[in-house]
Amino acid sequence: MSEGLVKHSEEFTKQITTVLPGIHCAIGYGLANSILIEGNDGNIIIDTLESRESAEEVKKDFDKISSKSILAIIYTHNHGDHIFGAGVFANENTKIYSHSKTLEILDKTMNLVQPITFQRASRQFGTYLNKQTGHINCGIGSFLNYNQNNHRAYLPPTDTFNENSFELNIAGRQFVLYYAPGETDDHIVIYMPKENVLFAADNIYKSFPNIYAIRGTTTRDPLQWISSLDLMRNFHVEYLIPSHTKPIVGKNEIYQTLTFYRDAIQFVHDQTIRFINKGLTPDEIIGNKLIELPPKLKQHPYLQEFYGTVNWSIRAIFDRYLGWFSGKTSDLNVDSPKIRAENLIQFGGGTKQVFEKAQLAFKEEKYQWALELIEALTLFHEDLNLEELNEFHSLILEKLASLEISANGRNWYLTKSLEVKGFIQIKPSEKQMIETVFKSSIQNCLKVLSVNFNYQKAKEQNLLIFFHFNDTNEKYSIEIRNSIVDMQDDWNDKMMLPNLIIEIKTENIWKQVLSRSKTPVEALDNEDICIKNQQGEDYPEGILEFIQFLLLFTP
Incomplete structure (x- = not known):
């Protein structure tokens, strides 16, 4: 069945497509598209690809079109293939726009589950495959150019909005950013009214939608996605530019394609609920082939199961409504x-x-x-x-x-x-782990300790440590109790007395310790970190206690 995927690869031939004068779409440089919009006194970029390396390649070709300064970058959503190349395009004056939920999601997830998401995403996108080992394409793009040798150039948004729409005028270009949750909860689509262009982000691409991604995600809300596609249909635009696969031209073609796409999602959603209400499990629904796309939907070029699949969507929709338990009694407490x-x-x-x-x-x-x-x-x-x-x-x-x-x-x-076969071992490189730490806020660097806490080593001990970063004057407390780590912003006199107070010269020092590019002993010897007792007095004897605390967060 891979013949369809082979033919599908034609969609991702490396190219810069000029959709309209001044609007250029880079296809096939990585997993996603990046879009250059020329303005009067500067340019705008929509989405920035998945790595520094991919972005650098695109920038070279964009510079041949226009070398004007990049005034703004717009993130359509939080996925790495849209944001990890931003630093290549941006300068110190570049504004980066996104929905407020994008920053919220990134703050919560960017380094929380990095090891496992790196491994699973590498399997899903075939980043360790080549032509000899069978790589064809990624269903919605040529390839994901992010493996253990690549680097992130992520920059956080500088300007966010939380309304349903947000107007921007940049370099003589008018944009309206619409909140349109679909493949992600922070999704936006971008409308240019004068040009009658809609940038669809990942709410449509030339493959069956990925209502659930096997790399590991929560189930995308099908009803939200349908609603956003209805919003997009109602623009009746002449040009639709997705962030994956080629642009679509023509009002009628765009309207019909969006209609088929939303109808396919609704069909799978509604029929899954229908059989759920009959008491059937996902295995029964799928195993008995009770839900198959009707011929008119099944044959549509935008609904081929090159990316998402109907069966994975059935499982995901079941999980979204009823959770992990299938209803089959033997699934309540399965053996290891x-x-x-x-x-x-x-x-x-x-x-x-x-x-x-x-x-x-x-x-x-x-x-x-x-x-x-x-x-x-x-x-x-x-x-x-x-x-x-x-x-x-x-x-x-x-x-x-x-x-x-x-x-x-x-x-x-x-x-x-x-x-x-033992040919590969998938895990982020040490350099990538360090990059993640240094790109994170100090608050998130402390928060992530809780999910790296080895409670068996702690042996039910209670411990309270205050952290003070001298360069920013930020204060945090970390309390170990009941085999959990409770991190709180700030600390005050009303709290119980700490076991230790850790004075740290700069946030950067702590990031070096966390990333193991500097040992705690080195930091202590250089007086980059000072240990104090409950009364705030120097406490050299506390060094061993501090080291033992850090060891609670090792495998």
Whole structure:
């Protein structure tokens, strides 16, 4: 089924498309498009790609069109492929606009779950794949140019709005920014009334919508998405420019495409709810093929399942309304994967017999069942040839990839195959982790401690530490109690007395300690960090206590 994806790659041929005089769309430089809008005394950029490296390549070609200063950047939403190249385009006077929710979401998530989202996004987008290992495209773009060798050039928004619409006049160009939640809760679309152009961001692209992303997201609200598509239809624009895939030209073509797109989302949403109310689980709905797009929707070029899929959407919609519990009683308290694997292998007659059954399942083209058996054997393989097991595991994954129409699913299978063979290990580089820390606010650097807290090491101890950053005069408290970390802004005399007061010369020093580019001992020796007691007096004896505190946040 990957033939469709191969043909789909034509959508992402690297090019600068001039949609209208002064409006240029860069396609195929990375996962998303970046848009250059020329103004009288400067230029405007909409979305900035996923890395410094991608942005630098686009900027070279944009500069050939116009080398005027970038007066403004507009973020359509918080996804990394739209914001991580901003520093390449911006100068000290550049304004960066977004919805207020964009900054809220980034503040909460940018470094909170970085290790796992890096790994899962790498699998979904196939960032470790190349032509030799099967990479074709990413369903909505050429490739995600962000792996362990890339760098972020993210800059936070300077100007945000929280109304439903916001007007901007920049360099003789008029924009109206509309809040239009869809693929994300902070989504905006951008209307240029004089030019009759609508920038659609990720609310439409030439693939079935990704109501749930397997890289790991909350389910996108289908009803919000439909409402935003209705808003977009009502503009009756002549030009629609998405942030992924090519622009659409012509009022009727745009209106009809948006209509089909919103109708497909509503169809899957409504029919899923219909079967939910009959008491069916996602496995039953999908396994019995109860929801399939009607021919008119299924055949539409913008509804091919190259990115999102109907089946993943069914699962996501179920989860959005009813949560993780399927309603099947045995799902209430499932055994651990290891116990389930042990029971499965015992039921199958032992590891060698189960391996033979997996091989038979493969011959019978029962690839999903073969994969389930092999995944069980990976936990109990003492009696098997591990190299042979991994080779067969990889073969199953590659076969499933060949049958997968979604680039996301295909990339996941092929990337997992490389991991099984031991060819790759996916994790952010040390340099990227450091970059994340230094791009974060000091408040977020302290907040993230709570999700890195090893409560077993703490052994139920109670501890209160005050932090004071001399350069900004910011104060924070961190209290360990009941096996949690409670970080609070500021501290005052009404609080109980702390075990330690940590005086830090600059926020940058603390970021160096957190990122391990400077050891706590070095910082203490240089008097970049000073330890004080409850009365605010120098307390050299507290150094060991401080080091022990930091060790509570290591694996």
